[in-house]
Amino acid sequence: MEEPDYKTPRALMAAVVGMGVLIIVGVIVLVGVVIHRMNSPHHPALTSSIPLTDARIAQLALSPDEYMTTITRVHDDLLAIHVVGDKGERIMLWNVITGQLQRGLETSSH
Numbered sequence: 001m002e003e004p005d006y007k008t009p010r011a012l013m014a015a016v017v018g019m020g021v022l023i024i025v026g027v028i029v030l031v032g033v034v035i036h037r038m039n040s041p042h043h044p045a046l047t048s049s050i051p052l053t054d055a056r057i058a059q060l061a062l063s064p065d066e067y068m069t070t071i072t073r074v075h076d077d078l079l080a081i082h083v084v085g086d087k088g089e090r091i092m093l094w095n096v097i098t099g100q101l102q103r104g105l106e107t108s109s110h
Contacts, residue, residue, distance in 0.1 A: 060094075066083050066086075090103075
């Protein structure tokens with residue numbers, strides 16, 4: 001008994017060859033990007049223009065049940081301070097240059 005000859009359809013062969021070419025091109029592009037990034041000059045991280053030693057002292061009055069959870073830089077001279085307590089949460093804005101605290105957002109817990 002003879003076995004029939006099986007021939008791979010041309011569309012399937014074209015798809016396999018096309019995907020192989022795409023994989024090779026993708027690897028070449030990836031290696032090129034990595035080499036380019038390794039050889040490009042490094043940009044140093046931006047530093048704050050306000051040295052901490054020159055910052056004024058701010059008095060943040062917290063009740064005994066409150067505590068500070070997060071401090072986040074909003075602008076070069078403005079920090080947001082997240083305060084949590086039994087009465088709710090609030091965000092205070094601290095101007096580092098003037099040392100003033102400003103009220104921001106307050107929420108109350110029920």
